[in-house]
Amino acid sequence: xxxHLIELVLFSTYAELRAEAARSYLGLIWWVLxxxxxxxxxxxxxxxxxxxxxxxxxxxxxxxxxxxxWMKSCITHxxxxxxSNLTMVRQVNxxxxxxPLVAMLSDTVKFALIFLLLVGILxxxxxxxxxxxxxxxxxxxxxxxxxxxxxxxxAAIVPLVxxxxxxxxxxxxxxxxxxxxxxxxxxxxxxxxxxxxxxPVAVVMDDARRIxxxxxxxxxIGFWKVCVIAIVLCAAGALLIRALAPRYPxxxx
Amino acid sequence: xxxxxxxxxxxxxxxxxxxxxAGARYWALEDVNLTLRRGERLGVIGRNGAGKxxxxxxxxxxxxxxxxxxxxxxxxCQLLSLALGFVSHLSGRDNAILSGLMLGLxxxxxxxxxxxxxxxxxxxxxxxxxxxxxSAGMNLRLAFSVAIQVEPDVLLIDEVLAVGDAEFQExxxxxxxxxxxxxxxxxxxxxxxxxxxxxxxxVLWIEHGRSVREGGRDEVFAAYHDVLEHPAPA
Numbered sequence: 001x002x003x004h005l006i007e008l009v010l011f012s013t014y015a016e017l018r019a020e021a022a023r024s025y026l027g028l029i030w031w032v033l034x035x036x037x038x039x040x041x042x043x044x045x046x047x048x049x050x051x052x053x054x055x056x057x058x059x060x061x062x063x064x065x066x067x068x069x070w071m072k073s074c075i076t077h078x079x080x081x082x083x084s085n086l087t088m089v090r091q092v093n094x095x096x097x098x099x100p101l102v103a104m105l106s107d108t109v110k111f112a113l114i115f116l117l118l119v120g121i122l123x124x125x126x127x128x129x130x131x132x133x134x135x136x137x138x139x140x141x142x143x144x145x146x147x148x149x150x151x152x153x154x155a156a157i158v159p160l161v162x163x164x165x166x167x168x169x170x171x172x173x174x175x176x177x178x179x180x181x182x183x184x185x186x187x188x189x190x191x192x193x194x195x196x197x198x199x200p201v202a203v204v205m206d207d208a209r210r211i212x213x214x215x216x217x218x219x220x221i222g223f224w225k226v227c228v229i230a231i232v233l234c235a236a237g238a239l240l241i242r243a244l245a246p247r248y249p250x251x252x253x
Numbered sequence: 254x255x256x257x258x259x260x261x262x263x264x265x266x267x268x269x270x271x272x273x274x275a276g277a278r279y280w281a282l283e284d285v286n287l288t289l290r291r292g293e294r295l296g297v298i299g300r301n302g303a304g305k306x307x308x309x310x311x312x313x314x315x316x317x318x319x320x321x322x323x324x325x326x327x328x329x330c331q332l333l334s335l336a337l338g339f340v341s342h343l344s345g346r347d348n349a350i351l352s353g354l355m356l357g358l359x360x361x362x363x364x365x366x367x368x369x370x371x372x373x374x375x376x377x378x379x380x381x382x383x384x385x386x387x388s389a390g391m392n393l394r395l396a397f398s399v400a401i402q403v404e405p406d407v408l409l410i411d412e413v414l415a416v417g418d419a420e421f422q423e424x425x426x427x428x429x430x431x432x433x434x435x436x437x438x439x440x441x442x443x444x445x446x447x448x449x450x451x452x453x454x455x456v457l458w459i460e461h462g463r464s465v466r467e468g469g470r471d472e473v474f475a476a477y478h479d480v481l482e483h484p485a486p487a
Contacts, residue, residue, distance in 0.1 A: 008354040015340055015351050022342035022383065091334050092355055093314040246317040249310070250268045 009098055013105040020106070031110045032117055039065045042182055052183055056213065059122055063209050064181040066118050067143065070111035071201065072172050074147035077103040079154030082241070082248060083162060090249045097241050100155040104148050122212060130215035139211070139218060143204050146230035152237025156244050159251055180205045200226040255291030258328050258407060258438060259312055262286055264321035265462070266307055281307040283462035284321070289407070294439045296453030296470070298446070298477060304462040305442040309409045312440060328406035328438075331357055335396035335416070341385040345376055348384055349399045356403045366402045373428070374398035375421070393417050397425050407438045446474065 021027040043061055046052050078100035082089065085099045119129060158164050176182065179201035188196060196202050203226050207218035264285045267278040282304045289295055289312075297305050310316045311323065313332045338355040339348050349370050353363035371380045374394045376387075384392060393416040416425055433439050433452050443449055449456060449470070456473040458465045465480075466473050 004354070004357070004359055007360045011351060011354055011360065012338075015343055015347060018347070019340045019342040088338060088355075090310070090315065091332065092337060093330075094355070249315050250266070252269045252271055 005095065005098065008094070009101050009105065012098070012102040013109070016102060016106045017109055028113075032114055035065065035069050035114055038069070046183060059125055059127055059213055060184065060209060061182065062118055062121060063212055064205055066111070066114055067205060067208055068176055068179075068181045068201075069114075070107065071143060071147040072176070073107040073110075074104045074144070075151045075154060075172065076168060077107055078148065078151030079168060080158055080165060082155045083159045083165075086159060086248065086251060095242075096155075096245050096248055097152065097238060100148075100151055100241075104144075104151055108144060119212075127213050130211075132211045132215050132217050135211050135217050136208070139204060139207055139223070142223065142227050142230050145234050146200055146204075146226065149230060149233025149235070149237045152234065152241055156237060156240040159248050160244065175201060178202075198225075200229050255293060255438075256326065257288055257324075258291050258326045259289040259330070260287070260324045261311070261318075262322045262324075264311060264318045264323060266304075266311060266316050267319045280462055282311065282318075284464065285459060285462065286464045287312075287457055287467065289438065289440065291406075291438055292436055293455060294433060294441065294453045296449035296456045297440060297442045297459065298444075298449060298456060298473070299459040299465075302461075303459045305459065306411055307462075308459065309411050309440060309442055312407070313409050329357060330407040330409060331403050331405035332409045332411065333400050333403070335400055336392065337400075339384060339392070339396065342383050344382055345371075345374070345380040345384055345387070345395050349395065352396070352399045353402065356400065357405065358403060363402070370395075370398045370402060373401070373424075390417050390421070394421055397421075397428075401425070401428050401432065404437070407440065408432070410439065410441045410443075412443055450474070 021031075024030055026033065039062055042065060043058060046061070047057050081099035081103040082096045088094075088099075089096055123129065154164070154168060178196070179185075179199055180196075181201070185193075185196055185202060203219070203222040207223060210216040210218060264282060264287075265280055266282040267280050270277050270279045285304070285308060287295075287308075297308060299305050307316065309332060311318060313330050314325075315332070334356065337352050339352060343351070346367060349367060350360065350363050353366075354360065358366075374380065374391075374397075376391060376395060379387065379391060380395075384395065387395070397416050410429070416422065430452070433441075439452075441449065441453055453470055455468065456470050457467045458473050458477050466476050
């Protein structure tokens with residue numbers, strides 16, 4: 001049973017990526033072009049027009065946006081996956097967690113391609129691959145588990161309260177600005193600074209830049225806190241989906 | 254007499270009638286009793302809205318009862334669903350694998366059956382092309398060819414006995430007849446009395462979500478016709 005589900009998730013991920021590539025004229029190119037256009041827009045506003053950046057601003061922004069887009073797409077695409085597959089949920093006896101997992105895995109494959117491009121760009125800008133790169137493996141694993149956990153929680157609730165979709169995007173935009181994705185949080189003081197130390201997104205952003213830009217290992221204490229938060233989120237999300245699963249096929253269409 | 258594989262006692266299933274938090278519920282199944290034995294071919298009859306399709310989804314394990322009890326032996330139950338999970342930009346081959354996985358087959362099982370699916374569907378070279386290029390008939394042929402490969406312990410069929418043009422209808426009906434004749438346990442929902450008479454040993458009659466009668470085919474049909482011809486005064 002478990003092997004069958006793994007095969008189903010992997011083939012569905014392949015099917016989703018293949019279908020997505022076939023849906024537009026430029027196909028796979030959009031996977032890279034779309035985030036590149038968004039990074040360009042942020043660079044234009046914050047660096048060129050507002051002059052809030054500094055000498056390292058462009059690599060800072062590129063790393064932040066690449067990781068953030070991955071997290072955000074896992075949370076939103078994964079979060080809407082059960083709701084958008086309710087027709088299938090009514091037809092077949094499958095654990096509903098399959099649907100968000102497929103969405104998250106396909107977003108992760110796209111992230112892998114974008115990340116390879118990012119490494120090339122960073123190298124060209126004078127930040128070559130370095131000996132601390134190995135730490136990206138546990139860091140990315142923690143990011144995926146945390147994003148998947150948040151996505152599972154959203155995925156569990158959205159079929160029951162579809163209106164939540166209108167709120168999620170706005171909440172994520174606020175989280176992005178409070179997590180050092182677009183601009184550094186060095187000048188933040190007081191209560192907000194304390195809050196930032198517990199914000200897992202801010203911690204992983206900082207760790208990724210330490211590795212990719214400065215050849216330094218992550219702040220391990222902060223990293224282990226993120227791991228605990230990620231595991232708790234993931235377990236809570238998976239349990240919530242399991243608990244609510246009997247209700248999904250009975251929802252009004 | 255075979256062992257009991259599924260047993261329902263006073264089963265009721267309620268659906269949300271509206272998409273909101275305080276929405277009322279309605280009972281699609283109110284009180285259904287059913288006993289299914291291994292190797293049995295059970296027909297389910299009843300008028301539109303009686304709850305027949307809901308009952309199949311309860312047996313398949315898709316819907317969990319809100320009241321009553323369901324007991325099942327460790328058996329696989331699969332609803333024969335056409336075009337399950339089909340993606341229009343994928344080839345017939347990829348869709349056959351995807352749909353087969355959704356229907357509970359392992360990947361190696363589907364891949365071993367791909368030549369048979371291709372041949373049965375009569376798609377030829379179109380099997381390798383995106384199904385977005387298919388006609389509705391070609392789509393149904395592929396969908397049926399995949400679905401007929403599934404071999405659960407209990408096969409659940411909801412009115413999909415023959416699809417496509419006249420020639421393929423005959424072929425698909427024959428394939429299904431052959432599958433039902435192989436000694437599988439089958440539950441068949443149909444409005445077509447002739448089909449139920451031809452293919453089922455026992456019949457369950459339900460109305461307004463309640464079991465009215467369950468028993469031998471001739472006995473249940475006699476009671477059913479009696480009520481249809483002499484309805485009780487309102």
